[in-house]
Amino acid sequence: MAQQSGRAERPAPSGADILRGLALPVGFLLLAGAFWFSPRAVNIPTGTAAAVDPAALVAGPRRVGLTDPAQILVEGRMENCNACHQIFASARGGSERLSYHTDIRLDHGLNDRCVNCHDADNRELLTLRDGATVPYAQTPVLCAQCHGTVYRDWQNGTHGKTLGSWITGSAAQRRLSCNECHDPHAPRYPAYEPLPAPRTLRMGEPAARPHTDPHAGGPLQRWRTHPPQAHNPEAHDTGGTP
């Protein structure tokens, strides 16, 4: 009964009552404002990938080795070796400089004589140490005489490069020959220009070098590259031997 008569007895609202009444709507409106004006999304930096020349990404042999019959470019035309060499006989085992093949840079260690590998009588063949000759297509047999372990690995596929298919014995599988990767006259690999460094979100910008920037990298990396001792030796006294 007291409730029923409450309406008539309700006193004029005090300031506290009005504030209490406003608290919920004002709170909601503040929340709405916060939602509305908060940033829509985390601003994710999206740099553009450094351009990579598509020509650098063509798979295939690194170089073209001589095939049979051996031909080279002479004055703009492909000529057989013997086309010249049956006229111009070259000295056997001489140490004279190359007079015509000036593009050849001979840098093969102790192996610095043409006729160590090229047959002196027939320049379209290669010569083995026992005097037998092999065609250019069988260059690996020639190389095997000195580079035995590499040849063994190449036969097993653990040295060198196989293209086409991973299925052993597949018709599409092609194992590159020695001279399709190495220049026989200078077999050491040349230096390569590396393609652009990563600028991914996961790996960070190139500028953030973990070794120089104390704020780069994860916590573990920061701790390891910039240990706390370096900044405050007293704080982390290891208490080691004096």
Add this chain to the structure above:
Amino acid sequence: MTRLPIVGGGAAPPPGDPELTRRSFLRTGAAAVGGMAALAAALSPLRQLALDELPNLDEFLRKHYKEMTPAEMEATLERIRGKVEERYRVRPHLRDLKAMDGVEFGYALNLSRCIGCRKCVHACVAENNQSRSPEIQYIRVIEMPRGTLDVERGNHHYDRPTVPDASHFYLPVQCHQCANPPCVKVCPVEATWQEPDGVTVIDYDWCIGCRYCEAACPYWARRFNFTTPRLPADQLNPNMSYLSNRPREKGVMEKCHFCLHRTREGRMPACVEICPTGARKFGNLLDPHSEVSHILRTKRVFVLKEEVGTQPRFFYYFDERYPNSLDPEAAAIARRLREEEGDAYGCLPGDGGPRRDFVAQAEPAWWTEDRA
């Protein structure tokens, strides 16, 4: 009994009702309006959803990869083809390739040969339709000082005019396709799993983007699409499969999958084909004559972070020291190998070289047939 307050209708509230006064009506009303405004503001980011980002009914009701029947799979592939065509104006050659019988893929990488040229990194990006902006790369080439193997001190941002640097070596890292993969264990929705050929794959339609797998991977191999991947249409590789390189959406994980759209058809992964030094080797671990099997049997092989028990199918190896006539120690090793183990190859020219009959006998048939 409580009577419901009557609002509107011109009828005055019954006398004596304590529930509704002008003040309480205003207070409740203002609170309700404020609450609706707050809800609307909270949902306002939905306005930014483009129409094509919303899943249609088919996508919404799709099944898990392993539960789809061939017909349902074909319908799904057709839907993805349409989506790719709409976005890139290219009709993709998309299919679902299954694992081959009797095949377990393995990978071996020769650290003696890697020169750090990063060709594999970019060939992979070109092959697998990763986002170009922001950049996503599966392979990370770490440059480390020679004589160390501390990836924490490695640098993947090395920028030199030429590589290799004489005082450093290079360790490329990508998904190791573990036999005991921590990333698969932590996935709460089974969006990633190990296939019968040993490759851990991701169903990009099933991934919820929680990134647990990224945290679980000890090799830093998983990548997340924080934004909608951006890929110029002319750089799209139309040769795709469902579990490998089809275009991804925002908010899903991706990673190396051994180029399944190539390798399940017998081809080599893109990183293997591009490697200019032949440092990368790929093949079937179950085939005793495959290149990777030879490497596991005869080379000094190790796996990264062996102690965490992931059992990777990605192996690193070194070449032995080749006999060098200027190195007496190596010459002595070669001589010993020849005498004790009959290794006809491990000798020097001065020692007679491999016997001619041995070399001829060892020529693989396919090699002489091909080139004779």
